[in-house]
Amino acid sequence: MTERERFIKALKREPIVGHCPTFELTFFLTLEAIGKIHPIHQVFHQWNQMSANEKKMHIDYCADVFIETAEKYHHSAIFVHPNPGDFDNTVRLLETIREKSGDKYFTMMHGDPTFSMPDGSNMMEFTERLYEDMDGLKKEARQNLDYYLRFAEKMAKREGLLDGFCLCSDYCFNVNPFFSPDMFSEIIAPYLKASLDAYRDMGFYSIKHTDGNIMPILDQMVQCGPDALHSLDPQGGVSMAEVKRLYGDKIALCGNVNCGLLQTGTLEQVAEDTRRSLREGMDGWGYIFCTSNCAYTGLPLERYELMNKIWWEEGIYK
């Protein structure tokens, strides 16, 4: 079984022999881990001035970063962050990854048309629109949806390149969602569902990510129909065991290893939380092991490697 096949089986909540699959939404620590700069940390001011050969060398380099990271940590999926991020360069990057690693890895990229909760500078403006310009917001949501679906339709024609989309708009604080459940059902859920339905029809898998306390809107998110939910944020009070109890027969789960503990906990706490996540997640299939966010810039690499080592030694279906 390839890593890609293992990942797909987990998304479908099917039994797996061997390791529970793992990946990260983003693994930023590439310079420390493999001696290469992460594509997001690279800036190509003169891209259009470059010769075709130089562009190809840069894309080769980016593909190597993703593949070598996956190889080193036994990831089953590569979350591609194309840079430059236009369609043609995204295709070239995916083609290069496939040329170099075949169908070994599940490939995915961003693809969330829904509104994220706003930042501090535009939270008031956005909120005013929720109350005073809902029609305008809906029009914008529709436009975003159309944009993402056009991209996906083009990508679907390039058969075998991309396996799925991860929808990464954040909806929740630690204590509760930004949107009330009623607002969520009006301005988020219809567009989330439409995108997930369309992705599925095009043959793509989907993972819906959001940090924070998802519980008040969890049912709506599940009803929208992603194949999996990520990141089951323990800092937002989300219990993977409880989510699994409620929806384990409908949806796969990803994440839940507490990023707060990875940063500031003791090594014993990291190990304990890793084992708890494996125990709760692997029970009944449909689990993809990963952090409760990503391997972000500044995370001590040795903490990630401890988590990864425990998974490698113990995250095995008997």
Next chain:
Amino acid sequence: MVKELVQQAIDQGIPAQDILEQGLLSGMGMIGEKFKNNEVYVPEVLVAARAMNMGTALLKPLIAEAGIESVGKVCIGTVQGDLHDIGKNLVKMMMEGKGLEVIDLGTDVPPEKFVEAVVENGCQIICCSALLTTTMGVMEEVVKAVEAAGLRDKVKVMVGGAPVTDAYCQQIGADKYTADAASAADAAVELCRELAG
């Protein structure tokens, strides 16, 4: 609507402090309680704060004229290295809704800026926000900077944000952690009262 009602109250000769405390702050307090109980969500809090601010704008000159002082002064900021501000802005709004004067230092605020703000403005409280696990360590530096400036017994340090916990607050020697914006505002009022003795 709130603006009109506040103007109506002013025209009726109701003291500005009564309008502020029994009308606007009381209403905002109710919203804060509902927010803590998950009965309302952030957008409801934000529109309530907007309404309160419209009413407060009418009262400000009258309050200044009457020499009424705020409940206390807080300087708030997202710590150095962190650019996230929605949590900080929510806390600021909630604190203003409790009658506190809030000096917003913005995002990416180094420890010494918090101390400077305390000295310049006579703040009783420093309120530090962080969204990132990688930046929450700066909160400890803020506590140390306050100690180094000899202000530790005059200023309370509050901390909050997604990765922050009560245990972390205690570990770094800060004075108060709260899990949400409404609780932060309540705690700030209490701390100001404690300091006032």
